[in-house]
Amino acid sequence: MELPDFATPFWLFILTLIFFVIITGRYFLFAGLFYLIFYTWFPSKWKSRKLNVRPYKTHQFKIEIKWSIFTSLLFSMAGAVTVILWQKGYTKVYTTADLYGWWYLPVSLIVFMLLHETYYYWLHRWMHKPAVFKIIHKVHHDSNITSPFTAFSFHPIEGFLQAIFLPIMLMILPMHYYVIIIQLTIMTISSVINHLDIEIYPKEFYKNILGKWIIGATHHSLHHKQFKYNYGLYFTFWDKLKKTESPLFKNLFETTTSGKK
Ligand SMILES: [Zn+2]
Numbered sequence: 452m453e454l455p456d457f458a459t460p461f462w463l464f465i466l467t468l469i470f471f472v473i474i475t476g477r478y479f480l481f482a483g484l485f486y487l488i489f490y491t492w493f494p495s496k497w498k499s500r501k502l503n504v505r506p507y508k509t510h511q512f513k514i515e516i517k518w519s520i521f522t523s524l525l526f527s528m529a530g531a532v533t534v535i536l537w538q539k540g541y542t543k544v545y546t547t548a549d550l551y552g553w554w555y556l557p558v559s560l561i562v563f564m565l566l567h568e569t570y571y572y573w574l575h576r577w578m579h580k581p582a583v584f585k586i587i588h589k590v591h592h593d594s595n596i597t598s599p600f601t602a603f604s605f606h607p608i609e610g611f612l613q614a615i616f617l618p619i620m621l622m623i624l625p626m627h628y629y630v631i632i633i634q635l636t637i638m639t640i641s642s643v644i645n646h647l648d649i650e651i652y653p654k655e656f657y658k659n660i661l662g663k664w665i666i667g668a669t670h671h672s673l674h675h676k677q678f679k680y681n682y683g684l685y686f687t688f689w690d691k692l693k694k695t696e697s698p699l700f701k702n703l704f705e706t707t708t709s710g711k712k
């Protein structure tokens with residue numbers, strides 16, 4: 452089947468629209484689902500795991516959803532541009548699963564996430580410089596107590612800086628399109644989990660190797676409260692390496708997960 456030329460204004464619009472429906476749909480699906488499960492259906496079960504008892508600000512969810520929809524639009528534009536770059540042959544996106552061997556599929560996912568972590572950690576550190584913070588990053592921190600809807604709540608400049616990472620990476624790193632879909636879904640779910648303000652990982656989680664390196668709600672809640680710690684996105688290794696992990700983290704994780712609160 453002959454594909455149309457996606458670089459025309461009409462197809463650019465249609466592609467952006469399709470991505471926008473998918474990306475906002477995915478945001479509402481996961482943020483909504485987590486909100487329903489943890490705040491509406493079973494709040495008493497998770498009460499001891501809630502990190503902040505203070506109520507949310509009036510209209511907080513509405514504001515977060517507004518910014519998140521805008522971010523989704525920027526992600527959609529990045530998606531449409533990626534398709535055009537792919538059609539013109541500028542990306543390393545591939546469609547035959549065993550082209551680089553089956554082993555490469557999980558490896559490419561891990562490599563992408565490690566690079567994404569590195570990009571975001573340093574971008575995040577830069578966004579916390581006072582002059583930059585005021586303009587670009589304050590919108591995200593207006594959610595002092597985070598909620599599942601904070602997941603994509605970014606100023607458009609921050610949204611743009613986050614959105615460009617994928618098309619740039621796909622011009623360098625070969626990735627199967629299924630792996631890209633899995634990665635984007637992990638990104639959305641992990642952002643919802645990290646902003647949930649309820650610690651959902653088990654007590655034992657922090658003790659095993661995996662748990663030590665993966666960010667959850669307790670870790671990221673401390674970032675929104677303390678500002679100068681816990682800059683990571685998925686993993687804690689940059690925070691550990693650069694000594695920016697909150698000294699309160701370990702204790703808070705233990706008390707939150709032991710039901711002693
Ligand atoms: Zn921040």
Ligand SMILES: [Zn+2]
Pocket residue numbers: 591597646671675
């Ligand atoms: Zn955040």
